[in-house]
Amino acid sequence: xxxxxxxxxxxxxxxxxxxxxxxxxxxxxxxxxxxxxxxxxxxxxxxxxxxxxxxxxxxxxxxxxxxxxxxxxxxxxxxxxxxxxxxxxxxxxxxxxxxxxxxxxxxxxxxxxxxxxxxxxxxxxxxxxxxxxxxxxxxxxxxxxxxxxxxxxxxxxxxxxxxxxxxxxxxxxxxxxxxxxxxxxxxxxxxxxxxxxxxxxxxxxxxxxxxxxxxxxxxxxxxxxxxxxxxxxxxxxxxxxxxxxxxxxxxxxxx
Amino acid sequence: xxxxxxxxxxxxxxxxxxxxxxxxxxxxxxxxxxxxxxxxxxxxxxxxxxxxxxxxxxxxxxxxxxxxxxxxxxxxxxxxxxxxxxxxxxxxxxxxxxxxxxxxxxxxxxxxxxxxxxxxxxxxxxxxxxxxxxxxxxxxxxxxxxxxxxxxxxxxxxxxxxxxxxxxxxxxxxxxxxxxxxxxxxxxxxxxxxxxxxxxxxxxxxxxxxxxxxxxxxxxxxxxxxxxxxxxxxxxxxxxxxxxx
Numbered sequence: 001x002x003x004x005x006x007x008x009x010x011x012x013x014x015x016x017x018x019x020x021x022x023x024x025x026x027x028x029x030x031x032x033x034x035x036x037x038x039x040x041x042x043x044x045x046x047x048x049x050x051x052x053x054x055x056x057x058x059x060x061x062x063x064x065x066x067x068x069x070x071x072x073x074x075x076x077x078x079x080x081x082x083x084x085x086x087x088x089x090x091x092x093x094x095x096x097x098x099x100x101x102x103x104x105x106x107x108x109x110x111x112x113x114x115x116x117x118x119x120x121x122x123x124x125x126x127x128x129x130x131x132x133x134x135x136x137x138x139x140x141x142x143x144x145x146x147x148x149x150x151x152x153x154x155x156x157x158x159x160x161x162x163x164x165x166x167x168x169x170x171x172x173x174x175x176x177x178x179x180x181x182x183x184x185x186x187x188x189x190x191x192x193x194x195x196x197x198x199x200x201x202x203x204x205x206x207x208x209x210x211x212x213x214x215x216x217x218x219x220x221x222x223x224x225x226x227x228x229x230x231x232x233x234x235x236x237x238x239x240x241x242x243x244x245x246x247x248x249x250x251x252x253x254x255x
Numbered sequence: 256x257x258x259x260x261x262x263x264x265x266x267x268x269x270x271x272x273x274x275x276x277x278x279x280x281x282x283x284x285x286x287x288x289x290x291x292x293x294x295x296x297x298x299x300x301x302x303x304x305x306x307x308x309x310x311x312x313x314x315x316x317x318x319x320x321x322x323x324x325x326x327x328x329x330x331x332x333x334x335x336x337x338x339x340x341x342x343x344x345x346x347x348x349x350x351x352x353x354x355x356x357x358x359x360x361x362x363x364x365x366x367x368x369x370x371x372x373x374x375x376x377x378x379x380x381x382x383x384x385x386x387x388x389x390x391x392x393x394x395x396x397x398x399x400x401x402x403x404x405x406x407x408x409x410x411x412x413x414x415x416x417x418x419x420x421x422x423x424x425x426x427x428x429x430x431x432x433x434x435x436x437x438x439x440x441x442x443x444x445x446x447x448x449x450x451x452x453x454x455x456x457x458x459x460x461x462x463x464x465x466x467x468x469x470x471x472x473x474x475x476x477x478x479x480x481x482x483x484x485x486x487x488x489x490x491x492x493x494x495x496x497x498x499x500x
Contacts, residue, residue, distance in 0.1 A: 055370075058374050059373070059374075060370050060373060060374070081373060081374055081375070081376040082376050086374065087374065087375075088370075088371070088374045090367050090370065090371060091367075092366060092367055094366065094367040094368050094370060094371035095368070095371075096363070096368050096371070096372075097362075097363075097366070097368070098359075107375065107377070108375045108376075108377070111375070111377045111382065112376070112377075113279075160375065
């Protein structure tokens with residue numbers, strides 16, 4: 001594993017990515033390009049293939065066809081985690097439940113023996129403080145709320161000093177206030193360490209609040225890519241329906 | 256149960272290849288080792304005592320009636336050392352520790368903790384499988400030595416206390432020494448080492464192969480225990496056949 005050297009974000013390019021599970025095609029030839037240091041949001045309804053795409057980008061799934069290029073270099077799925085410093089903030093946080101919060105955050109450094117235990121403790125405290133969880137180091141993940149778990153997961157990602165962070169539904173199951181905190185964390189990271197961020201979400205507020213560019217995906221196909229303004233005005237019934245979906249409260253008389 | 260044999264052998268091979276990393280994982284190996292000992296020692300003690308006791312009771316009365324009281328110590332001794340100690344303890348550990356391994360790794364799989372490890376370039380085999388397999392491969396043979404000793408003691412207590420047999424403690428162990436050689440105990444310990452590898456690899460494999468939610472974890476635990484026990488019994492025969500030669 002390469003020791004952290006610089007914090008500049010990487011570019012990412014996906015060409016013709018295809019994936020099927022049990023004969024059902026989930027990704028039908030995805031093409032996208034993410035620029036270094038930008039926050040790129042992938043939006044789409046549940047089951048549209050967003051999370052599967054994310055898993056391909058971090059090497060947890062191997063594509064049936066297609067290519068992934070990082071900084072212009074073609075990479076195999078099994079070499080992504082070894083070649084680049086990448087981090088993923090899972091939907092559930094995916095903290096190791098048998099370890100304390102501090103051990104979770106310092107796990108990468110401890111397992112790869114990149115720092116001494118004293119240095120790791122210091123770094124863990126710094127990163128936890130950065131996400132507003134200064135005194136949580138000795139707590140177990142089971143003692144934390146959903147929002148706190150996600151912030152710990154972000155702290156764990158920060159320790160890697162990643163060149164690319166992938167967020168899988170970072171605000172799902174969170175109340176609006178916690179969602180805002182997570183959105184702010186994503187923005188802070190972009191400005192502080194210039195990391196490339198790829199956010200998968202169906203939270204419209206988060207997407208339009210943090211994104212430099214947005215891609216809308218449906219049934220394994222990218223429908224449009226553009227700035228938030230461009231996507232907002234993209235003339236496609238499915239995109240417009242997704243962006244403006246709202247329920248109408250029927251009048252009591254009609255009930 | 257044999258459809259995953261290839262995957263199990265591959266996991267075993269990958270674990271063997273990661274053996275040079277064992278020293279780095281020593282803390283986790285120690286944690287697992289103490290967990291196995293802590294979880295099993297009392298059960299091993301009780302089970303072994305009564306296995307030895309019932310063995311002496313079942314065979315002793317028949318042997319004494321035929322004037323073979325001198326054979327009771329040897330029979331209990333050799334049965335505990337070569338068969339009952341290793342096999343019964345391995346089955347107990349498959350139920351107690353194999354199930355825990357499959358459940359823990361299975362739940363880590365279901366709740367994406369293993370995916371999180373992989374994204375941090377931490378190999379789950381080095382981090383999860385290797386420490387567990389080394390710990391069980393060391394702990395089980397030690398538990399079996401302990402079990403053999405306690406089983407002998409249980410047999411001796413019953414042989415002396417039972418009015419029909421009334422074989423003195425000293426005579427029981429003297430007869431036992433005449434029949435049981437060190438290689439018989441070594442034979443049992445070697446078998447238990449092989450069984451430990453079976454339990455470790457099968458249980459870790461089931462854990463890593465877990466899919467679905469809590470039901471998937473339950474299924475993995477059941478399969479880990481059942482498959483381990485079946486393989487223990489099959490390998491017991493094969494190893495006995497090889498070691499007899």
